Amino acid sequence: MDTENKIQEAVSYIREKYANPPQIGIILGSGFSFFQEHLQDSTVIAYSDIPNFPVSTVEGHAGNLVMGKCQGKELCVMAGRFHYYEGYTMQDITFPVRVMAALGIKTLVVTNAAGGINKSYSVGDFVALTDHINLLGSSPLRGKETSGQRFIDMTHCYTSELRDQAIETSKNHDITLHQGVYAATHGPNFETPAEIRMMRVMGADLVGMSTVPEVIVARQLQLQILGISCVTNMAAGVLDQELSHHEVMDTMDKNRQKFVGFIEELIANKL
Numbered sequence: 099m100d101t102e103n104k105i106q107e108a109v110s111y112i113r114e115k116y117a118n119p120p121q122i123g124i125i126l127g128s129g130f131s132f133f134q135e136h137l138q139d140s141t142v143i144a145y146s147d148i149p150n151f152p153v154s155t156v157e158g159h160a161g162n163l164v165m166g167k168c169q170g171k172e173l174c175v176m177a178g179r180f181h182y183y184e185g186y187t188m189q190d191i192t193f194p195v196r197v198m199a200a201l202g203i204k205t206l207v208v209t210n211a212a213g214g215i216n217k218s219y220s221v222g223d224f225v226a227l228t229d230h231i232n233l234l235g236s237s238p239l240r241g242k243e244t245s246g247q248r249f250i251d252m253t254h255c256y257t258s259e260l261r262d263q264a265i266e267t268s269k270n271h272d273i274t275l276h277q278g279v280y281a282a283t284h285g286p287n288f289e290t291p292a293e294i295r296m297m298r299v300m301g302a303d304l305v306g307m308s309t310v311p312e313v314i315v316a317r318q319l320q321l322q323i324l325g326i327s328c329v330t331n332m333a334a335g336v337l338d339q340e341l342s343h344h345e346v347m348d349t350m351d352k353n354r355q356k357f358v359g360f361i362e363e364l365i366a367n368k369l
């Protein structure tokens with residue numbers, strides 16, 4: 099079956115469960131899954147039930163597509179994302195973005211947990227992405243079968259109006275929101291201090307193991323894109339301490355309330 103038919107199969111299944119077309123898609127990063135509880139009149143659909151969907155294998159990624167309302171808007175929330183390091187292909191991990199676009203979203207909010215490379219950042223800060231560096235070694239648009247345009251422009255990938263609105267909104271909340279460049283690495287091992295020094299020279303402010311494939315496909319589909327990272331730890335070698343997924347989850351847990359107020363206001367007024 100080709101990609102377009104697979105997308106239509108998934109869309110039909112989701113529409114049977116929840117008829118209202120979503121306006122906004124949100125991908126929740128590691129530890130962000132709690133946000134699904136903030137949707138009203140929601141329908142939770144397990145990824146394992148959706149035709150052609152991959153399933154989550156990472157702690158902190160629930161593995162549900164949650165359709166529902168938030169601040170009067172219709173949302174499609176991915177509580178759990180897919181990473182290249184889980185062994186999926188680039189096409190697999192970005193398939194849900196194609197499905198959300200086919201369901202009708204016009205805006206995609208991509209969140210993630212990331213390591214802070216920029217030494218002016220602190221653990222618990224948030225960052226609105228201005229750009230990214232793809233160190234994954236591949237693109238989700240690679241392949242003989244082209245689903246959509248192949249040579250897409252990446253100059254204005256992250257929508258500046260959405261970023262400006264996020265910065266404005268952050269002023270009403272007890273959060274620090276920087277602007278920065280996200281470097282995506284293959285993972286799943288964390289980086290070495292030497293790799294982090296290299297990424298700093300390249301111009302990266304943050305590092306993580308996701309987001310970029312989803313953003314490339316969202317850009318191909320001409321969605322408006324807002325990328326928000328939580329600095330869950332300082333990147334390897336910045337501090338004299340080892341990194342762990344436990345620390346990543348712990349930081350997200352401590353900062354979840356701040357994030358909810360901020361994102362809800364953004365959804366209500368700006369997205």
Ligand SMILES: O=P(O)(O)O[C@H]1O[C@H](CO)[C@@H](O)[C@H]1O
Nearest residue numbers: 127128210211307308343346
């Ligand atoms: O990017 P998200 O999914 O938020 O998760 C980040 O946190 C995990 C490492 O702790 C990695 O999967 C990294 O990419």
